[in-house]
Amino acid sequence: MNEPIRDRLVTLRRSLHRHPEPAWREFATTARLVDEIRAIGVDELAVGPDAYDPADRMAVPDADLEPWVERARERGVDDALLERMAGGNTGAVAVLERGEGPAIGLRVDIDGLFIEESDADDHDPAAEGFRSEIGGTMHACGHDAHMTWGLAVLEAIKQSDFSGRLVVFFQPAEETGGGGCPMAKSEFADDLDYLLAIHVGLDHPTGEVVAGIEKPLAMCHVDATIEGTSAHAGKAPNEGDNAMHAMGTAIENAYGIPRHADGMTRVNIGYAEAGSASNVIAERAHMEAEARGETTELMEYMKDRLERTVKSAARMHGCRADVEVVSESPRADSDPELQSLVSTVANGVDGIDRVLPAADFGASEDATFLMERVQRDGGLATYMIVGTDHPTSHHTPTFDVDEDSLEHGVDVLVETIRELEHQHPVARNEGET
Known part of the structure; x- marks a missing residue:
């Protein structure tokens, strides 16, 4: 050197x-x-x-x-x-x-x-x-x-x-x-x-x-974990609370978050995993997402809507969701x-x-x-x-x-x-x- x-x-x-x-x-x-x-x-x-x-x-x-x-x-x-x-x-x-x-x-x-x-x-x-x-x-x-x-x-x-x-x-x-x-x-x-x-x-x-x-773009990385209840998918599916189904609902609804009139916004679910076997109602699901906005305020709007969407989807299916903002940055x-x-x-x-x-x-x-x-x-x-x-x-x-x-x-x-x-x-x- x-x-x-x-x-x-x-x-x-x-x-x-x-x-x-x-x-x-x-x-x-x-x-x-x-x-x-x-x-x-x-x-x-x-x-x-x-x-x-x-x-x-x-x-x-x-x-x-x-x-x-x-x-x-x-x-x-x-x-x-x-x-x-x-x-x-x-x-x-x-x-x-x-x-x-x-x-x-x-x-x-x-x-x-x-x-x-x-x-x-x-x-x-x-x-x-x-x-x-x-x-x-x-x-x-x-x-x-x-x-x-x-x-x-x-x-x-x-x-x-x-x-x-x-x-x-x-x-x-x-x-x-x-x-x-x-x-x-x-x-x-x-x-x-x-x-x-x-x-x-x-x-x-x-x-x-x-x-x-x-x-x-202002940005945030968000991790979400959905906890449900496992059950036998053939014998007693009604006894389960399907975390995978809840996650699917959350993903679909996330992409339906209304865009904002004040500027550009973005949302993406980039990684998702759930379940353990074809005959088991999934008791846990995990996904990693991000939200962005043309301003810090617009990013906050998308972040709040994303968190609300995930938690609402979990409740709809009898599950519970934990949403964590892993990192974020301003404009x-x-x-x-x-x-x-x-x-x-x-x-x-x-x-x-x-x-x-x-x-x-x-x-x-x-x-x-x-x-x-x-x-x-x-x-x-x-x-x-x-x-x-x-x-x-x-x-x-x-x-x-x-x-x-x-x-x-x-x-x-x-x-x-x-x-x-x-x-x-x-x-x-x-x-x-």
């Missing part, structure tokens, strides 16, 4: 790609980040519970952590660091204190997905030897690129004459919406003047930059002032040939917790996109990034941070709050 990160963007990204870890299981990933950050040399490094309050986490798995701890130990992660991350308290925050100047936050996410990566000959990670080494798990959304950007930017700013404070949030559990809230509530989000979040691709090609997204839009600044910066970066001041997001992201926190405290935030030619969509077994975009992302972020330093404070437009 003596070689500068800027000179090994591709090898670093590929190394991270080979070892994806899902939400709250990023033990080896966090350890690798810690090693790199220590080699850079920062003024403060907080890991896991030192970076946030574990009680603020969402979507924390009840089990399945120990195999990931053991895998990290087998990869050489020392026991002291694993102990600090006990209970799945992964992720890190790195801080550079460089005198008077703006306080700037940069948020990058670090988790992978439960997807089996393709081993096809035309899939570059397989063909070039950096396919995921962990079965059923993959960096299928570009978080390996995001971590590379975070480390490279930290190194570049450390080596510059930057004046101010830079806080880099290496956030776990984005894919489950679980890690943004604790990061936003932490002391490291205090008094930030600016917050930069970033994503690779999202159907924008290499050489294109979106200076700030608009209209991310937060990019600030026009930062969009304008990023647009100007990106137009001057080599390799960038098209800059979009704004684009609708149409999906959800828990970086909005940090954006909302900074904006509420009087600062500015933007969520930018650095384009990459990806052969297939995000969250697919053949997703990959064009590695030319690695340098683009570093340059856009570093130059944006330096421009914020020079222009600080970036004034809000008159009349805006």
